[in-house]
Amino acid sequence: MTYCVAMALQDGLLFASDSRTNAGVDHIATFRKMHVFETAGERLVVLLSAGNLATTQSVISLLRSRCGGDGASLLTVPTMYAAAELVGQAVREVIARDSGGEMTQGVDFSCSILLGGQIHGEAPRLFNVYAAGNFIEATEDTPYFQIGEAKYGKPIIDRVVRHDTALKEALKCTLISFDSTIRSNLSVGLPVDVLSYRRDSYAPAKPYRVTEHDPYFNSIRQRWGAGLRQVFSELDDAGWFEQ
């Protein structure tokens, strides 16, 4: 499985993805699920992928291979909307190809992709591209998307993140969301790749990889856990609790 989160906030974009893939519990591997396409000073396009690894790798390979050619690519499309159309088209293409054979019974070829970025001339935008190739866009009311094992880490995001949440705060919240997910689900694992992008900066992407030895991550994990237990211990007992 996988866990990815992306947020489109007032100050910019935040992306985070784990790196564990598994086909059964005895075939676990590490794959980066964050993919960056950029032209410094002009555009940043980031994809986070979940679902069938053969599908998502092929989609990324196709999108990369097209960047050098004459046709539309993630490095040439004029808008993020057009980028989402390209990604959706690549998803449809790969799934149609792979599901066309005779040995496909029972295989789930589907994938989900979070696509965010900024192309000069428009604001940062974030899309959730489905396996059908269609997509939805984040708005001020719903500024974040999750794909993969999303449920464990959703409550903390629902409590903290709004459109005007600062990027640094959103990053903390995202790391706590990953901590909760990793604790409760074996199929999501470190390292976690994190990338933040400040609106209108068009700065070169500097993804940061959070490993199990990361002092900051370990510090907030520990302090968050201790803080929760502290808050918990200060809650009153129920007056109606009789047994």
Place this chain on the structure above:
Amino acid sequence: MTYCVAMALQDGLLFASDSRTNAGVDHIATFRKMHVFETAGERLVVLLSAGNLATTQSVISLLRSRCGGDGASLLTVPTMYAAAELVGQAVREVIARDSGGEMTQGVDFSCSILLGGQIHGEAPRLFNVYAAGNFIEATEDTPYFQIGEAKYGKPIIDRVVRHDTALKEALKCTLISFDSTIRSNLSVGLPVDVLSYRRDSYAPAKPYRVTEHDPYFNSIRQRWGAGLRQVFSELDDAGWFEQ
């Protein structure tokens, strides 16, 4: 959907279940999912049910109707293990009956049942009965089970509950787990039925219903949310965060 939790702790048993059922978002209703079978002074048997409502209601009806008869029933079986066998058999019987027709295409008849209690002569025990009628039992290492929409509310239980957690603490944790689930998932809703049972008490069951107007629940919801935000705000920002 549904969310139910049951715990088998050193001091006794704790049960909690929401009461929302839905068939699509436009057919939402309230049904109690906690069912008590008891003989004061001798036994308490509690079922929490999730899954197809027709299946779970039939299972409970069959189990109730058998309590007056000559055969084995939840009021006569000598052990909780035998109670789990009875429940498993009833589940198989109902699913076999309902899935036998011709109009069943696409219907999921499955259900999950948490079964806990104490019968004089043995310790309190807790089982998770699957749709196949088989079951697993909680142990000191894994003292709790969840059924239904379990993921949102799992992290807080994983952080707090151990076999030696006091019942009052487990109750607080369970209510917070429900709060997180209800906030993140529309298919789980109040009221929540709660029942605690102190080991060897054989006291009459007094389920408590937590409604949206419950002052205690609203107080810990509010204080938990505020406490989380406080802990969160005190966490350091990442030193490596550049944007």
